[in-house]
Amino acid sequence: MNAVATVAEVPVTRRPSRILAVFKLHFANPMTVAWMPLGIYGFIFLMNWLIWLIVSLSASDGGEGMNEGTTWSGASLFIFVWMLVVAVQAMNRTFHFALGFGATRRDYYLGTLAALAVSGAGWAIVFGILAVVEEATGGWGLGGHMFAAVYFGDDGPFARVWYAFLLMLFFTAVGLVAGALFVRWRTFGLIGFFAVLALLLVGGIAWIALTDSWAAVGSFFGTLGFAGSYPLLLIPIAIATALGYLALRRATARS
């Protein structure tokens, strides 16, 4: 008898993919990942629509200016921030559990990335469809804008889905690295992360302001346009994803 024969006593009949298992784990309770954000989104939309209604009924010009003004609506941005929170929580919710169920950290990370990317894509598509409906119905019958907002340009519905997806991934990646730091170093990890992030942001703004290069920055993005600028998000996405893995690689299940 040797160790190999021992293992065979209880044959492992099927070898499930742990990455797939982790992926499914994130969707095991559809309440958090789908129904709740949909409900909140629906509510935000309803509120916006009611406000548009009030404006169009009470404004002397029948809300003529609203068509222009609401293209700057930030109401749709909720879902992006939601994705950030979802990514942070996804880690904290499921990491200990998945590790307890025998997932490797690597498989856990890959499965989580896949789950977040798929939800990001899903939301981007929902977003794109709603934007098309918004345009087709003349702003939900009231000239209001929530989805076809100015931030996503006017390169057509497919480009809008692509931009929304990239923005979604960006917020997800920031949430992911924050979540991984939290799992590894708890609160200190998060504080450190946001401190570094704030320093980088302020430093970047200071650098642009002190070298008087706002115009150059503006023309840089102007030349690239939406189609050229949005894919630049892939750079911070890649960096954050790599950092997240480095943090998680040595994280343990101690609560």
Add this chain to the structure above:
Amino acid sequence: MNAIVHVSGLTKRYGSLAAVDDVGFRLEAGRVYGLLGRNGAGKTTLMSLLTGQEFPTEGRVEVFGRSPVEHADVLDQLCFIRESQRYPDDFEPRHVLRSAKWFFPNWDEAFAQQLVEEFRLPVKRKIKKLSRGQLSAVGVIVGLASRAPLTFFDEPYLGLDASARQLFYDRLLGDIAERPRTVVLSTHLIDEVADLLEHVLVIDRGRLIVDADAEELRGTAASVVGPRAAVDAFVAGREVLHRDGIGGLASATVSRLTEAERAEAIAAGLELAPVSLQQLVVRLTGATEPEVVNR
């Protein structure tokens, strides 16, 4: 020997505290192990190290021939039911059981459903709202139905009532009789599980102080009870694990006695009493300077 776990010189330090301190042992296939020790002795840390959830500071852990850390082929064969297992906040027991199926290759859904019935576990209630006993039942069901070749139960029955604990023992014994596998039980309720255990590991302050067959261990100590003077005379020069007395009566726990020594004790008017596993562990881990009993 078909050892499936090899541990040598294993140490885990958190700052200056050595939670596990230079531990070495082997686990053989198909046996039931008791991992005993006081709170904070290092039991959970040791099991976390064996399941690749913690990284050793020093030493070697081999499970099914290689380190469990980040090796899916090893982890596939393990199941570790933590006493303080954290579940996703929004999960209900049914979500836990649904995901268990995706992770454990040998998962038996019918068995899991049977256990849910028997433990009367409400599957559609938020995990957070479960009582301590019901929470333990979730772990016990996952541990049993996962049928992992090497299963760790860390204090599996906190809060479980007596019937549920009995049910756990019965189902565990019944199932491993049909499908032999290795089980490591960590518990405080030593007397309750004493009959289940085939081998005992006792850990105290991070150090392994007992690694012995359960049968042998039961014979390693005996209590002698009788008049104080007779007890004192008998134990003089022997290793005394524990001493107790009321008035003129005294009892002392001493290491294994030979037949001749037993006869000598009886001749001296002393009574001999067996020492239960629980008493033995209490005596070994309660003393300030525990004596090492190694086989």
